[in-house]
Amino acid sequence: MGKKAIVLLSGGIDSSTTLAIARDQGFELYAMSFRYGQKNSYEVEAAQKIAEQIEVNEHLILDINLSPIGGSALTTDMPVPKNRSEKKREKIIPVTYVPARNTIFLSFGLAWAESIEAFDIFIGVNSIDYSGYPDCRPEFIKAFEQMANLATKAGVEGRPFRIQTPLINMTKAQIIQRGTELGVDYSLTQSCYDPAPDGKACGKCDSCILRKKGFEEAGIPDPTVYSN
Amino acid sequence: MGKKAIVLLSGGIDSSTTLAIARDQGFELYAMSFRYGQKNSYEVEAAQKIAEQIEVNEHLILDINLSPIGGSALTTDMPVPKNRSEKKREKIIPVTYVPARNTIFLSFGLAWAESIEAFDIFIGVNSIDYSGYPDCRPEFIKAFEQMANLATKAGVEGRPFRIQTPLINMTKAQIIQRGTELGVDYSLTQSCYDPAPDGKACGKCDSCILRKKGFEEAGIPDPTVYSN
Numbered sequence: 001m002g003k004k005a006i007v008l009l010s011g012g013i014d015s016s017t018t019l020a021i022a023r024d025q026g027f028e029l030y031a032m033s034f035r036y037g038q039k040n041s042y043e044v045e046a047a048q049k050i051a052e053q054i055e056v057n058e059h060l061i062l063d064i065n066l067s068p069i070g071g072s073a074l075t076t077d078m079p080v081p082k083n084r085s086e087k088k089r090e091k092i093i094p095v096t097y098v099p100a101r102n103t104i105f106l107s108f109g110l111a112w113a114e115s116i117e118a119f120d121i122f123i124g125v126n127s128i129d130y131s132g133y134p135d136c137r138p139e140f141i142k143a144f145e146q147m148a149n150l151a152t153k154a155g156v157e158g159r160p161f162r163i164q165t166p167l168i169n170m171t172k173a174q175i176i177q178r179g180t181e182l183g184v185d186y187s188l189t190q191s192c193y194d195p196a197p198d199g200k201a202c203g204k205c206d207s208c209i210l211r212k213k214g215f216e217e218a219g220i221p222d223p224t225v226y227s228n
Numbered sequence: 229m230g231k232k233a234i235v236l237l238s239g240g241i242d243s244s245t246t247l248a249i250a251r252d253q254g255f256e257l258y259a260m261s262f263r264y265g266q267k268n269s270y271e272v273e274a275a276q277k278i279a280e281q282i283e284v285n286e287h288l289i290l291d292i293n294l295s296p297i298g299g300s301a302l303t304t305d306m307p308v309p310k311n312r313s314e315k316k317r318e319k320i321i322p323v324t325y326v327p328a329r330n331t332i333f334l335s336f337g338l339a340w341a342e343s344i345e346a347f348d349i350f351i352g353v354n355s356i357d358y359s360g361y362p363d364c365r366p367e368f369i370k371a372f373e374q375m376a377n378l379a380t381k382a383g384v385e386g387r388p389f390r391i392q393t394p395l396i397n398m399t400k401a402q403i404i405q406r407g408t409e410l411g412v413d414y415s416l417t418q419s420c421y422d423p424a425p426d427g428k429a430c431g432k433c434d435s436c437i438l439r440k441k442g443f444e445e446a447g448i449p450d451p452t453v454y455s456n
Contacts, residue, residue, distance in 0.1 A: 062293070063292075069340045099339040100342060103376070114327035116298075144379070146371050150371045152316050
């Protein structure tokens, strides 16, 4: 029996590739997804399909509605910005930022990890082709790991947790190339912040723009169905 | 208008006293409670009564069921230990420990804080008369605060969050004395890990033992109704 790993799985390119990388490293996979009140309810369906394709041991989906907390275009009526220029994407943390989202997700990942005695928690954060969110940066991840090992019974008893971020320094194109090598079926994944009611991607939000650019630069056909 | 504070409120002695202390310090109060799958469903009712007594601005109750995660006697069928000796209570982290619970609660507190622009997050942790949980210790709180200021937009923009722990070095008796001075009605609070179906406290779990001892040492009559 291999070592267990928790993998946070949103159903997008990055987390799906992270799941495949963890499998390639020989881990038993415990995937974790959240219904957190996001506009894109297709995300969790995509996560289920990917969890099935990659053959995880267990896929836990938790309901934690963040809408009452507010503060983000992803969880409230606030509109999702479209067609932001690269310059803007580099400089301004957009309203699609969800306060403390990765902190919350990693905290649940930590709880499940401790409960099932998994000591590796994978998260597909990336600080190259990303939306500028502070909780995707290496310094945040390092601080979370330190905190986690003071927060938990296992941590204080000398069985530390590791937060694994295999994509942290990869471009979106490199991520797509690596995932393709590992057999990830990207047609199952969902990246759009604001899909149409039929599930088609908008093609204009930051997440769609980065996704399109990634496939182009990787020289791999984009299987996504866009609204326009 | 005063400064806003988030106060994590479980409905026990410590969080209720913390709420009164934050009010005494002049904060506008935003209390936050969780239905996390705890056996003691009276907790949240107690939190509502206290939030009303202390007159908070808003009381947000979130549903985040931790039962599927497992690992604790508070969220699963595992029995709650009774009549543990002081020696045992000092040495062994009990099965009532909920993996990463305070990390999860503080993460939601951080999210709400950022959303409403509150920069003080109060939590009633105490490392004197407590159950030995690692996530009640000052070193954990400090590490969480550091992480929080790397995780958030406000943190990286130079508007840091503070995790406030006014009870950290107080005995249970001192906490009860301070809360009594501040007018906390402890008859509304609930501490028991495993109350009877009618809501009466068991009187034998760690939490009841510490509560009883606290009232005795404070020389204040204990208003709690125990089963036996």
